[in-house]
Each structure stands twice: as C-alpha cells, then as structure tokens.
Amino acid sequence: MKTYELIAPCHFGLESVLKKEIIDLGYEISQVEDGRVTFIGDAEAVCRANIGLRTAERVLLKVGSFRAFTFEELFDETKKLPWEEYIPVNGKFWVTKATSIKSKLFSPSDIQSLVKKAIVERLKATYHINWFGESGAAYPIRVFLMKDVVTVTLDTSGDSLHKRGYRKLASKAPITETLAASLILLTPWKKDRILVDPFCGCGTFPIEAALMAAHIAPGLNRTFCAEEWENLIQKQEWTSAREEAREAVDLTVETDIQGYDIDGEIIKAARENAQLAGVDHLIHFQQRDVASLSHPKKYGFLITNPPYGERMEEKESLPGLYRTIGERISLLDSWSAYIITAYGDAEKYIGKKADKNRKIYNGMMKTYFYQFLGPKPPRRNRPAESGE
Template sequence: MDKIELIAPCHFGLEAVLKREIQALGYEISSTEDGRVSFYGDLSAVCRANIFLRTAERVLLKAGEFKAETFDELFEKTREIPWENYIPENGKFWVAKAASVKSKLFSPSDIQSIMKKAIVRRLQSSYHKEWFEEDGASYPLRVFLKKDMVTVGIDTSGISLHKRGYREVSGKAPITETLAAALIMLTPWRGDRILVDPFCGSGTFPIEAAMMAADIAPGMNRSFTAEDWTNLLPKKMWYEAVDEAESRIKANIETDIQGYDIDGDVIRIARRNAREAGVDHLIHFQERNVRDLRHSGKYGFIITNPPYGERLEDKKDLPQLYRTFGESFAGLDTWSAYMITSYEDAQRYFGRKADKNRKIYNGMLKTYFYQFLGPKPPKKNNSRMDGC
C-alpha cells in the first residue's frame, strides 16, 4: 500500500484551516467537502496525521467509495472492497457509525447491519473460514452516505482527536480543543504576541496557544486505535512520528499568554490541565473579573469563549456581562478581540459591530466567531546602520 487516501473530519466551516494544516505536513489534498478534508499519503501519514493535526476530529483510512440506492447494492459493493487488505483474520470489525444525507438509504442501523454481513462474507471467502473470533485489534468503520454516494473509512484514531489527554476535568460550557485550535489559527496571532482569554474556563484557548507557540504536537501524549494494526503499520512508524514531534519542541521560548476567570475553582482546573499539557510555565492563570481586564502591552489579542446563557436563568446576566467586556476591551486601544458565542445580542451589548463575523457549528449549536480588529503593529526595522 504505497499510496493511500485518508479522510479527516472537522468542524463545519473550518475546512480551510484543516486543509492548510494537512498541506503543511506535506500531503496532497484530494477533496474538500462540508465537514471533512481528504488527502493522499503513504502509510506513515496515518501516524503523522494523528499526532500532528490540531483541527481534525479523527483520521480515517478510506477503504472504498461507491453509489448505492438499494440495500442489495450496498451489500454487493461493500463485499467488493478488498477487506482482507485491511482486516486480519482475527481482527475485530464493526460499523461504529453510519450517517446519511439526501440518500435513499437512511436507516443507520440497517446500513450498519448489512455492511457488517457483507464484510463477513468477503472475509469468509478470503480466509476460507466460516467463523471469526474477532479477538484481535479493532477496526471500527465509519460510513457517510450523501446523495447515494457511500464513503467507507476505517477509523485510525479511536477516541476523538480533541481528547489530547490533558483535560480530564472541564469547567462549565467547555470548548473542544480542536475547535479552540482552529479558531486561534483563524487569527493573525503568533507565539511572540500577547494573548489573553478573560473567560478561560478550564484553560483550553491558552493551553492550545501555548502548545502552538512551543510546537508541541497535540497527539504526543495519547494512544490511537491504529497503533495495534501491526498488519499495516509497523511500530517503527509510530516511533518515528513521535521522534519527529519531540525534535520540533521549542523548549526555551518565552510567551505572554494569560487566562482569567472569575471562578477560582475553575482556575485551579486550568492550571492542572496546563501542567498535564506541559505548558504551565508558558501561561499565567489568574482569578479575575472581566471588568479588571487590562494589560500594559500593545497590539495584543483577546481570544475567548464568553458565557452565552446555556441555562435560562443565566440569560438575564448576559447584557451586563457583554457590556462590561466591551468597556474593558475599549481601554485596550491597539488590541484585537475574537470571541465565539451563540448569544444573538453579543455585538449590541459589546458596543461595537464586528469587523468580521464567521458562522461556525459547535456540535449542533450555531455560534458566531466575532472578530474586532485593532490596528496592525508597525513593522520592525531590521536594517543595520554602519558604525552603530
């Protein structure tokens, strides 16, 4: 298998960010669709994509794609896929998820059952066995049907990639690590610039930013389903990918990344999470109200996920909270602010219309990524004068 195609699902609306990440790893994009990006690579791309991609939800090995309008077609075309190239004789396999959009076949349970039977039939023929113990490595399948086109992927990740391994305990209304990373990448922020999150909760924005600044790969401290696929991926490939990740870490950088929250218990959780991620020395967390938001530096960034009234009784406090946030930001006259929220009146009470506004789905929740842009910092003069 010299060349394979991989599928990386992501948050709707953030495909361009993931596409840039994949290209930066050196891989060729094969297609971009709503909520996923596909690309070509060799088998080592499975390891590198899982370890390095910050904005992908998981990495799927594409096993096949075909059109099916009836369950008979689904069965026969699933059986035509050379499953013996992927699943060993003792492999455990099942259709973990089936999703259907604008297709004649729409029952997930029926799709899952029929495809499982078709794979069994294929493997019975290939391995000349009637019964499989399925006591070996796991090969969970994920299937997408869109306009009767069936795309079949084998999940190499297992637990979603937003589970970096540093956040066992979350604060209230957490934002996922993959979404936080993608939103930071939508801004011009870089590791040598100031970043403050005045509603940091369990610390996801500051931690993801610090990991980017130090070039710490997000998948370094977790495991993946495909690590057990020794029939496809030698352990050496995983060791090489981890070695590459370790060689890229910038150990001696300095940053100005800060996280504030009014809840002291949540700040303690954020500090613990930062320690687990190995970036606690790069972040300053503090119990602080948003009305006390201030900084002596210029041209900084606020990137945050403020409360948006998940519970009905909280909604009455939102106008004053956003008003206070806007007033504090107004005092930072050279700064830029970026906030993700589902609160429809955010701009009204913030006191300023966003320069840019991007609709993003956080799970099933429609949110907006408001961008309030400050002036660009003056360019640094790198020229040197003789005699100085």
C-alpha cells in the same frame, strides 16, 4: 509504499484551516467538502497526521465509495471491497458509526448492521472460515452517505483527536481542543504576541496556544487505534513520527499567554490541565472577573468563548455581561478581539460591529466567531520570524 485516500473530518466552517495544516505537513489535498478534507498519504502519513494535526477530529482511511439507493446495493457494493487487504483473520471489526445526509438510505442502525454483515460475508469467503474470533487488533469502521454516495472508512484514530490527554478536569461548557486550536489558527496571533482569555474555563484556549508556541504536537502524548495495525503500519513508523514531533519541541520559548476566570476552582483545574500538557510554565492563570480585565501593553489578542445563556436564568445576565466585555475591550490599546458565541445580540451589547463574522457549527449548535481587528504593530516592534 502504498498510498491511501485519508479523510480528516473537522468542524463545519473550518475546512480551510485544516487544509492548510495538511499542506504544511507535506500532503496533497484531493478534495475539500463540508466538514472534511481528503488527502493522499501513506502509512507514515497516518502516523504524522494523527500526531500532528491540531484541527482534525480524526484520521480515516478510505476503503472505498460507491452509489447505493437500496439496502441490496449497499450490501453488494460493500462486499465487493477488498476487506482482506485491511482486516486480518483475527481482526476485531464493527461499524462504530453511520451517518446519512440527503440519501435514500437513512437508518443508521440498519446501515451499520448491513455493512458489518457484508464485510463478514466477504472475509468468510476469503479466509475460508465461518466464525471470527475477533481476538486481534480493533478496526472500527465508519460509514458516510451523502446524496446516495456511500464512503466506507477505517478509523485510524480511535478516540477523537480532540482528546489530547491533558484535560482531566473540565468546566461547565468547555470548548473542544480541536475547535479552540482552529479558532486560534484563524487569527494572526503568533507566539511573540500577547494572548488573553478572560473566560478561560478549564484553560483550553491558553493551553492550545501554548502548545503551538512550544511546537508540541497535539497527539504526542496519546495512543491511536492504528498503532495495533501491524499488517498495515509498522511500529517503526509510529516511533519515527513521535521522534520527529519530539525534536520539534521548544520549551524555552517565551510567551505572554494569560487565562482568567471568575471561578477559583476552575482556575485551579486549568492550572492542573496545563501542567498535564507540559505548558504550565508558559501560561499565567488568575481568578479574575472580566470587569477588571486590563493589560498595559499594546497590540494584544483577546480570544475567548464567553457564556451565551443556555439556561433561562443565564440569559437575563447576558446584556450586562456583553456590555462589560465591550467596555473592557475598548480600554485595551490597539488590541484585536475574537469571540465565539451563540448569543445573537453579542454585537449589539458589545457596542461595536465586528470587522468579520464567521458562522461555525459547534456540534449541532450554530455559533458565530466575531472578529474585531486592531491595528498591526509597527514593523520595528515585530520580530522577523513572526511571519506577518
């Protein structure tokens, strides 16, 4: 079967997490760059990666790459690529996005227009037609320029992979599903350990943790653009990948995953989202202020995304809020705490320096993932399958 270079974009700073996921799926990594991981795979890999990757933003199929310093070079090199091997005569195609970093060509709209024109000219000559009805499947194209190297890809995912299909209701500043999954995977949390999010909002951290605990693939209940690409991927490949994912699901797993929020309406939304995800029986949601955070058991995990004052009136309350967070963490016996925030004085008011501090870009916003590490539980308290 034909193999491709597949590119999986991710949040900047979390490439190592995605790399491990891809290796665990059984595929060879060919390159790791800022914000994306490239791997080798066939048509089956396209299906399994879209359905199974928790931390990738999408799965892109690389058509080609080349250097271009002028628009003429961009047009000529794009036209040389074998587009007829990917887009059928009735295919609907457009350049959905172009990005340029440290390159001579920097106008996204001009890049998009010229790449589309070059593809049209190539396919006109190949199919011997002058007009494309574009009545068939959609083949969205994405173009990246980095230091004058152009990479042209087909987007196999369509909607971003963070759209799992369960989050119908969102809080004011929700964390994306892919980022939440990445941060959980950065911790040593396992399904047999306690996990609490005291600022759970619409429930993303608890739901993503429950999906992991039950081995529910993140893309199991959604569709993908490439499902219509019958010239490249047979329907049976998608069917087989979904069957594989369904067979792995374990809804009988026992968990202690809890989500709290001070807003009762948001907690109601979180419960509805968990129900849509099929994991509502694995999570305990409760309307609760962080000031009353407590847990009788030892060796738990706090993973959360507290407010960080995007509005001026919120900024004034942040010292007190983070001081409260620090006080409550100190009362949790032998717990580990993981906090993602853009608030620069977080450690100061929590009252403790983080053991680890990882810079992560949430979109264009620079945030920090503060990691306050507690002791590991004694080995006799840890099930053999925990892997720690």
